[in-house]
Amino acid sequence: AALPPRDNSTGTCRKTKVAILGAGVAGITAAQALSNASVSDFVIIDRNDYIGGRVTHTQFGKKADGTPYTVELGANWFQGLGVTNGPENPIWTLGKKYGINNTYSNYSSIISYDEKGPSEYLELMDKWDEAYAVCQAESGDILTENLQDVSVRTGLSLAGWRPQKDMHAQAVEWWEWDFNAAQPPESSSLLFGVAGENATFNYFSDENNFVWDQRGFNAMINGEANEFLKEGDDRLMLSKKVTTVDYSDNSVKVQLEDGSCIEADHAICTFSLGVLQNEVVTFEPELPQWKLEAIQSFSMSTYTKIFMQFNETFWDENTQFFLYADPHERGRYPVFQSLSGPGFHEGSNIIFVTVTADQAYVVENQSDEETKAEVMEVLRSMFPAVEIPEPTAFFYPRWNHQEWAYGSYSNWPVGVTLERHQNLRANVDRLWFAGEATAPLFFGYLQGAWYEGQEAGQRVASLLGGDIYGENSGPMKNYEVLHGTTFEDEYEDENGWDLDTFENNNAE
Numbered sequence: 001a002a003l004p005p006r007d008n009s010t011g012t013c014r015k016t017k018v019a020i021l022g023a024g025v026a027g028i029t030a031a032q033a034l035s036n037a038s039v040s041d042f043v044i045i046d047r048n049d050y051i052g053g054r055v056t057h058t059q060f061g062k063k064a065d066g067t068p069y070t071v072e073l074g075a076n077w078f079q080g081l082g083v084t085n086g087p088e089n090p091i092w093t094l095g096k097k098y099g100i101n102n103t104y105s106n107y108s109s110i111i112s113y114d115e116k117g118p119s120e121y122l123e124l125m126d127k128w129d130e131a132y133a134v135c136q137a138e139s140g141d142i143l144t145e146n147l148q149d150v151s152v153r154t155g156l157s158l159a160g161w162r163p164q165k166d167m168h169a170q171a172v173e174w175w176e177w178d179f180n181a182a183q184p185p186e187s188s189s190l191l192f193g194v195a196g197e198n199a200t201f202n203y204f205s206d207e208n209n210f211v212w213d214q215r216g217f218n219a220m221i222n223g224e225a226n227e228f229l230k231e232g233d234d235r236l237m238l239s240k241k242v243t244t245v246d247y248s249d250n251s252v253k254v255q256l257e258d259g260s261c262i263e264a265d266h267a268i269c270t271f272s273l274g275v276l277q278n279e280v281v282t283f284e285p286e287l288p289q290w291k292l293e294a295i296q297s298f299s300m301s302t303y304t305k306i307f308m309q310f311n312e313t314f315w316d317e318n319t320q321f322f323l324y325a326d327p328h329e330r331g332r333y334p335v336f337q338s339l340s341g342p343g344f345h346e347g348s349n350i351i352f353v354t355v356t357a358d359q360a361y362v363v364e365n366q367s368d369e370e371t372k373a374e375v376m377e378v379l380r381s382m383f384p385a386v387e388i389p390e391p392t393a394f395f396y397p398r399w400n401h402q403e404w405a406y407g408s409y410s411n412w413p414v415g416v417t418l419e420r421h422q423n424l425r426a427n428v429d430r431l432w433f434a435g436e437a438t439a440p441l442f443f444g445y446l447q448g449a450w451y452e453g454q455e456a457g458q459r460v461a462s463l464l465g466g467d468i469y470g471e472n473s474g475p476m477k478n479y480e481v482l483h484g485t486t487f488e489d490e491y492e493d494e495n496g497w498d499l500d501t502f503e504n505n506n507a508e
């Protein structure tokens with residue numbers, strides 16, 4: 001049972017060595033790393049009433065026996081599994097350990113459509129593949145030769161991929177890039193966007209396995225937590241919202257909304273980038289400029305799955321994906337994914353469509369009825385020969401409205417450097433940061449949260465005198481000042497800089 005709230009005004013907070021803020025993947029791996037280093041005096045605090053954070057599910061629709069299906073609202077795939085006798089994605093290792101039900105996502109199992117019905121344009125994928133291979137080489141050159149970063153859009157254009165007003169090519173591009181990054185190529189760094197894809201899909205493997213486990217994907221995170229938490233363990237504090245984090249170089253005080261507080265030697269904050277950007281939690285003193293700049297430099301994408309159940313499967317039940325090219329708007333209800341076929345919720349008549357970025361913001365601000373009407377119109381144009389009934393169940397989450405997440409996962413914008421990213425990771429005194437967004441190689445993925453939580457836990461454990469972990473010991477590096485590449489004397493005529501922008505001729 002949770003300890004009774006303490007009266008903060010008398011200065012009596014619950015004392016612990018490490019306060020872990022957030023019970024998502026990063027929070028749980030941080031706690032596990034502490035436990036493994038024999039540091040058992042910690043608490044894990046989360047405002048939600050479950051373990052898993054952005055690994056979360058809901059009950060949806062009905063089976064023949066009237067009971068609902070479990071569908072994942074957040075993370076849904078094991079992305080990049082591993083190679084025999086080579087590195088394995090730790091998330092995949094956990095999936096196998098807990099027997100999480102999943103099925104290989106066959107990205108070749110796809111039919112293309114436009115507003116007039118089925119339309120054959122998948123051959124454009126070969127052209128995309130050629131251009132993307134050029135981007136991969138270019139990303140490698142930027143990294144190894146220390147060249148200036150460009151956007152994925154720039155890289156693709158230089159490689160000859162210019163979809164412009166060809167809406168079929170736009171649909172293919174969305175499928176190939178936005179479906180994963182949840183942001184368009186112009187918002188993504190070529191260097192880090194491509195390197196990140198390589199880290200997951202080349203270093204591990206290019207497989208994506210889709211989870212349809214009825215216990216929920218987070219069963220494995222619960223399983224891991226139960227390895228070091230006892231039943232009813234009072235170190236797990238769920239349904240507790242952190243409002244203020246008061247940090248210094250010798251302790252951290254965490255204030256909770258219910259008036260209670262926790263005093264710790266260290267705190268590990270695993271809140272999402274969206275939470276940090278929107279200042280839901282107050283840090284005292286204010287975080288230093290290098291940290292604030294890092295937080296506001298990265299972007300939080302939104303990835304929204306809109307679930308529908310029908311009383312029949314009117315689409316091809318052996319196909320996994322249905323790509324739709326809207327005639328006017330790129331990314332408008334672009335990919336429908338069937339859960340009714342073999343290997344998924346077979347015979348469920350469930351299909352869902354994913355929207356990201358701007359289109360996700362639009363649907364998240366619409367009523368269910370408005371969105372349902374739009375999706376139905378699209379489906380009816382894709383399947384003109386079918387009399388499509390109204391769905392019997394309809395649901396979607398609103399990630400960008402969730403105060404505990406403010407979006408789905410992070411993306412690396414063009415021109416933001418590795419040093420800036422390190423500033424996102426680095427601790428400020430005894431306040432540590434970990435999570436999906438702090439992962440330089442695996443940002444956006446579960447494995448990113450896993451590695452970062454573990455590293456923060458190990459570093460804190462090393463400072464507390466726990467079993468020491470090689471290089472993951474002690475404080476993290478940070479960069480107080482990040483310089484640009486242009487010196488003041490280069491702002492001159494030869495570079496077309498022929499007026500003084502500090503001069504104000506318009507002043508009163």
Ligand SMILES: Cc1cc2nc3c(=O)[nH]c(=O)nc-3n(C[C@H](O)[C@H](O)[C@H](O)COP(=O)(O)OP(=O)(O)OC[C@H]3O[C@@H](n4cnc5c(N)ncnc54)[C@H](O)[C@@H]3O)c2cc1C
Pocket residue numbers: 021022023024025026027045046047048052053054055073074075076077078079240241242243270271272275280281303304305399403404405407408409434435436437444445446447448449
């Ligand atoms: C729609 C969607 C689809 C995705 N698809 C995939 C996928 O297929 N494969 C993949 O690998 N990854 C996917 N991801 C990414 C993956 O879910 C994340 O990388 C990972 O779950 C992040 O874990 P985390 O521990 O860093 O953060 P979180 O899971 O966000 O954990 C942080 C915790 O902090 C808590 N918190 C926030 N504010 C407060 C507060 N004030 N007080 C107390 N607690 C607070 C939150 O409740 C949360 O539980 C997806 C994410 C989303 C949203």
